[in-house]
Amino acid sequence: MTEGTKIPFSVREIRQQFPALRQTIYGKNLIYFDNGATSQKPQVVLDAINRYYSKDNANIHRGVHFMSQKATTEFEEARISIQKYLNARKSEEIIFTKGTTDGINLVAFSFGELLNEGDEILITAMEHHSNIVPWQMLCERKKLVLKVAPINSKGELIEEEFDKLLSKRTKLVAVTHISNTLGTINPVKELARKAHAVGSKILVDGAQSIQHMKVDVRDLDCDFYVFSSHKVFGPTGIGVLYGKEDILDRMPPYQGGGDMIAKVTFEKTTYNELPHKFEAGTPHIAGGICLGEAIRFLNSQDIEAIQRHEKELAHYAQDMLDTFEGVRIIGEAKQKTSVVSFVVDKLHPFDIGTLLDKQGIAVRTGHHCTQPLMDFFKIPGTVRASFAFYNTKEEIDTFIAAVEKSIAILK
Amino acid sequence: MNITEKQQEIIDEFSIYDDWMEKYEYIIELGKELEAFPEDKRTDDRLIEGCQSRVWLSTDVQNGNMHFRADSDAIITKGIIGLLIRVLNGETPETVAKSELFFIQEIGLQEHLSPTRANGLLSMVKRMKMDALKASTELNKN
Numbered sequence: 001m002t003e004g005t006k007i008p009f010s011v012r013e014i015r016q017q018f019p020a021l022r023q024t025i026y027g028k029n030l031i032y033f034d035n036g037a038t039s040q041k042p043q044v045v046l047d048a049i050n051r052y053y054s055k056d057n058a059n060i061h062r063g064v065h066f067m068s069q070k071a072t073t074e075f076e077e078a079r080i081s082i083q084k085y086l087n088a089r090k091s092e093e094i095i096f097t098k099g100t101t102d103g104i105n106l107v108a109f110s111f112g113e114l115l116n117e118g119d120e121i122l123i124t125a126m127e128h129h130s131n132i133v134p135w136q137m138l139c140e141r142k143k144l145v146l147k148v149a150p151i152n153s154k155g156e157l158i159e160e161e162f163d164k165l166l167s168k169r170t171k172l173v174a175v176t177h178i179s180n181t182l183g184t185i186n187p188v189k190e191l192a193r194k195a196h197a198v199g200s201k202i203l204v205d206g207a208q209s210i211q212h213m214k215v216d217v218r219d220l221d222c223d224f225y226v227f228s229s230h231k232v233f234g235p236t237g238i239g240v241l242y243g244k245e246d247i248l249d250r251m252p253p254y255q256g257g258g259d260m261i262a263k264v265t266f267e268k269t270t271y272n273e274l275p276h277k278f279e280a281g282t283p284h285i286a287g288g289i290c291l292g293e294a295i296r297f298l299n300s301q302d303i304e305a306i307q308r309h310e311k312e313l314a315h316y317a318q319d320m321l322d323t324f325e326g327v328r329i330i331g332e333a334k335q336k337t338s339v340v341s342f343v344v345d346k347l348h349p350f351d352i353g354t355l356l357d358k359q360g361i362a363v364r365t366g367h368h369c370t371q372p373l374m375d376f377f378k379i380p381g382t383v384r385a386s387f388a389f390y391n392t393k394e395e396i397d398t399f400i401a402a403v404e405k406s407i408a409i410l411k
Numbered sequence: 412m413n414i415t416e417k418q419q420e421i422i423d424e425f426s427i428y429d430d431w432m433e434k435y436e437y438i439i440e441l442g443k444e445l446e447a448f449p450e451d452k453r454t455d456d457r458l459i460e461g462c463q464s465r466v467w468l469s470t471d472v473q474n475g476n477m478h479f480r481a482d483s484d485a486i487i488t489k490g491i492i493g494l495l496i497r498v499l500n501g502e503t504p505e506t507v508a509k510s511e512l513f514f515i516q517e518i519g520l521q522e523h524l525s526p527t528r529a530n531g532l533l534s535m536v537k538r539m540k541m542d543a544l545k546a547s548t549e550l551n552k553n
Contacts, residue, residue: 348486350485350488351485351487355435358432359432380464380484405432409435
């Protein structure tokens with residue numbers, strides 16, 4: 001499909017492309033509202049996985065034979081598809097990783113090597129553990145200082161406080177684009193401008209954003225952007241780190257091994273160029289190729305129509321839940337994506353989640369790997385329904401009835 | 412009634428439910444009926460932190476038999492605790508330490524005792540058996 005031609009959005013037609021949605025759980029039609037954890041896969045991606053292992057399986061970058069060259073071409077074409085989708089300047093700026101967590105750890109280790117005692121890392125109070133712990137480990141290793149910008153009771157970043165914490169000592173701002181627990185969309189373009197004004201770099205955790213909106217890394221002007229394939233309709237075990245070329249060039253390699261070297265002797269080894277410098281060992285070839293397929297699938301969709309649909313679903317669910325006595329929505333940011341997190345007075349999220357499961361509805365319960373955020377709201381966890389473009393209003397009606405039934409049983 | 416008979420009795424009770432929701436309604440009832448946990452026993456050393464729910468366990472030996480009391484912040488977890496206590500309380504330390512809790516699998520609740528569920532129950536059962544093992548060593552000493 002050429003650039004610009006988009007498939008008109010139809011939820012009925014899009015559902016047809018996701019075979020996992022057509023199944024029954026405990027005798028009920030599956031309702032999959034755990035898209036924040038992982039997305040289901042469209043047929044084109046499933047076909048690509050099958051095609052790769054049935055026909056094209058070979059190791060890449062070194063082989064002279066036909067299959068190896070074909071696999072290499074497809075893997076590198078996937079890199080180019082991702083580069084174009086993110087609007088990165090060069091495909092060398094696209095590093096394949098294991099996922100968002102791996103990408104953040106890569107930056108924490110490798111960019112961290114460029115930092116000195118007393119330098120500061122600034123994160124926010126709504127970060128996922130994977131955008132907290134790698135920085136804590138780095139701070140311990142290099143004697144840096146971790147600063148945390150607070151949020152308000154709606155779950156929005158308090159920008160004045162963020163500004164106060166930002167200083168000449170700040171060397172990196174690491175912030176989530178969209179909160180996995182609250183759905184809050186952070187103004188990352190604005191934060192990037194502010195970070196750069198004090199000479200800091202900025203990493204954007206895109207685990208929850210790329211599947212819901214058009215991401216243009218040049219427009220955002222972020223220095224790093226990380227995401228996981230499995231949340232954007234691709235396979236598990238692979239993800240992407242986008243980094244600006246000049247910064248990636250200055251960073252030392254993360255892991256040593258094959259593919260990342262230029263020349264090895266026992267006395268001295270020189271490293272390969274970007275992006276291979278950061279891709280030691282045989283990568284997840286099938287994963288990369290199939291992520292490319294997922295990105296092309298996403299690119300063929302009308303993302304604006306999808307956003308409208310997802311917003312409508314979230315509003316509908318939130319309005320319905322609001323009518324229940326004792327239900328509190330956690331995360332009421334003005335700029336919010338299709339996540340509805342809630343708690344019910346005197347009831348434990350685990351109990352509600354277990355009863356919803358038995359009614360065929362997959363939601364996530366617990367702290368969502370954001371324990372500091374749960375402490376902030378003084379709750380043990382939430383029930384989180386996170387929607388994707390293949391979810392429907394009818395599913396929400398069933399979900400609401402199931403929540404009502406669960407509350408009645410538990411009270 | 413021995414430990415095997417107690418487990419069989421629970422299996423028989425659950426056999427009348429063919430619907431998952433009915434089964435869970437019963438577990439929730441058991442959770443609501445669970446003997447109140449003494450507040451002075453709600454201490455950090457008795458807390459078993461799960462990823463989803465938290466469990467408190469207090470162990471005593473009464474007349475040479477194990478006596479457990481437990482609690483959770485989640486009512487379904489409490490219901491399952493009620494079943495475990497019904498099976499294990501009043502048994503000798505040796506019996507508890509060696510017990511095979513086959514009823515969990517039979518009534519279809521094994522997911523709650525899997526390491527992935529992380530509701531604290533698996534760790535609670537492990538701690539119950541450890542406590543029983545300790546008690547059995549103590550009793551043999553005397």
